[in-house]
Amino acid sequence: KNEVEQSPQNLTAQEGEFITINCSYSVGISALHWLQQHPGGGIVSLFMLSSGKKKHGRLIATINIQEKHSSLHITASHPRDSAVYICAVNRFGNEKLTFGTGTRLTIIP
Amino acid sequence: DAGVIQSPRHEVTEMGQEVTLRCKPISGHDYLFWYRQTMMRGLELLIYFNNNVPIDDSGMPEDRFSAKMPNASFSTLKIQPSEPRDSAVYFCASTQTGRGKGYTFGSGTRLTVV
Numbered sequence: 186k187n188e189v190e191q192s193p194q195n196l197t198a199q200e201g202e203f204i205t206i207n208c209s210y211s212v213g214i215s216a217l218h219w220l221q222q223h224p225g226g227g228i229v230s231l232f233m234l235s236s237g238k239k240k241h242g243r244l245i246a247t248i249n250i251q252e253k254h255s256s257l258h259i260t261a262s263h264p265r266d267s268a269v270y271i272c273a274v275n276r277f278g279n280e281k282l283t284f285g286t287g288t289r290l291t292i293i294p
Numbered sequence: 295d296a297g298v299i300q301s302p303r304h305e306v307t308e309m310g311q312e313v314t315l316r317c318k319p320i321s322g323h324d325y326l327f328w329y330r331q332t333m334m335r336g337l338e339l340l341i342y343f344n345n346n347v348p349i350d351d352s353g354m355p356e357d358r359f360s361a362k363m364p365n366a367s368f369s370t371l372k373i374q375p376s377e378p379r380d381s382a383v384y385f386c387a388s389t390q391t392g393r394g395k396g397y398t399f400g401s402g403t404r405l406t407v408v
Contacts, residue, residue: 218396218397220399226401227385227399227400227401227402228385228387228399228402229399230396230397230398230399232396233396271337273337280325280342280344280349280389280391281327281339281342281350282327282337282339282397284336284337286336287336
């Protein structure tokens with residue numbers, strides 16, 4: 186079993202819909218990251234969380250430390266949001282990232 | 295800030311040849327990571343450095359792979375001899391301890407070994 190699990194693996198939605206991507210982890214962590222990768226593109230760091238909630242534009246990330254769960258929400262989704270979203274964690278005392286398998290999001294105009 | 299700079303962006307080489315990938319981290323970042331991404335295995339850590347010192351190289355596949363960080367502004371990942379199964383996208387990333395702002399990734403090097 187992977188230490189970091191994401192769901193769903195694939196998600197297709199209509200433009201304007203509210204999107205939720207989930208991440209669960211099974212180890213103690215010091216931080217959780219949400220990353221974005223466009224097709225054929227580089228990797229961009231969206232959020233780094235250790236507690237609570239963060240918001241950047243239409244993107245919101247939340248984390249529940251007790252439940253070992255995080256969600257990434259996209260409001261008013263747009264075709265340019267189509268990308269792979271990757272959840273990754275830092276285990277306690279470790280700077281290296283452990284990655285989930287990613288969620289491929291496709292937003293249809 | 296120009297971000298993390300990797301070169302080359304694309305590399306096509308013949309099996310058996312030596313390949314060198316290069317990375318310039320963000321100035322002031324004290325951690326540097328080399329990752330490999332494939333369709334089958336996703337993102338995998340190969341090695342990371344702290345203050346130019348290798349900390350964890352357990353992800354380096356075998357003796358054909360080596361990495362160096364001679365100074366705070368430059369790192370190389372070398373594959374010798376290269377094999378078709380090394381074909382992947384190789385990413386370099388850097389971060390700064392305690393900054394709380396996550397990691398910055400380079401644009402990656404797409405390596406094809408034929």
